[in-house]
Amino acid sequence: MKKAGLILAAGLLLAGAAFAGFYYFGTAPSRAMLSEPQPALAWLKKEFKLSDAEFDRITRLHEAYLPQCAQHCARIAELNRKLEDLLNQASSVTPAIQNVLAERAKMRADCEAEMLNHFLQISRMMPPEQGQRYLQWVEQQTCLSGQAMEQAHQASHSSILHSNPMAGEHPL
């Protein structure tokens, strides 16, 4: 029994070691990306097979874009708050509300244009094939696809319809 027990234990030990080894070495590149100063950009480098020179240029571009983006974010957030305050006070759509809505829409349009410009600049710095792939991917993932708003709209509609089947119908 001693010999059989030893073989039994050795088999289990080897299986455990094989699992741990393959898991450890298999996840090493991804874990290494997480310990980079900018993990998201490290991911971009790996995903779109960028050379060091391309990566440096893209990093500089990305870092230059972020403060502009943050400014826009802050401005949009500020307009959202302003709109919320106005909506709390008003019982109808006042000219002030219309102004804020128009300003926010313009800010969003500017934001989207700037973002698209940034994506195009980045894609031009990549090898052509990867640049094309990057553009396709980024359009799907960001608000440029317009899906986020439509999906949210559809989701809210379907939840209203589920909670009240008559809600979607015209009152007349």
Next chain:
Amino acid sequence: MKATQDPEEDSNLDKVLKQWVVNTSLPPRFQEQVWQRIARAEAKPETTATFWVLVRRLIEANLPRPKFAYSYVAILLLVGTISGAWAAQRETSRLNAALGSRYVQSVDPYQKVSITQ
């Protein structure tokens, strides 16, 4: 407790036992139920003991043989390798998706606004 029994006490006990009459009637099918209970109690540990004994005998008889030992180790090694690679692939996909989302969040103002709100 007494070490030896007194023969006179024994004969007295015999007499009392012979005079003892049980008037209470037994429940229907009492004897049959008792035998069934005994059979169940005996059968249960027997089955489990037999199974483990069988496994143990199988291991003792076959594992020390080189052919079986190599096959056993090779199969376990293969299982460990495949499951390790599969788990690593799943974790890598998860991390890649998370980092991709992080990149999008860093450049898409709408996602940032919805995060900060």
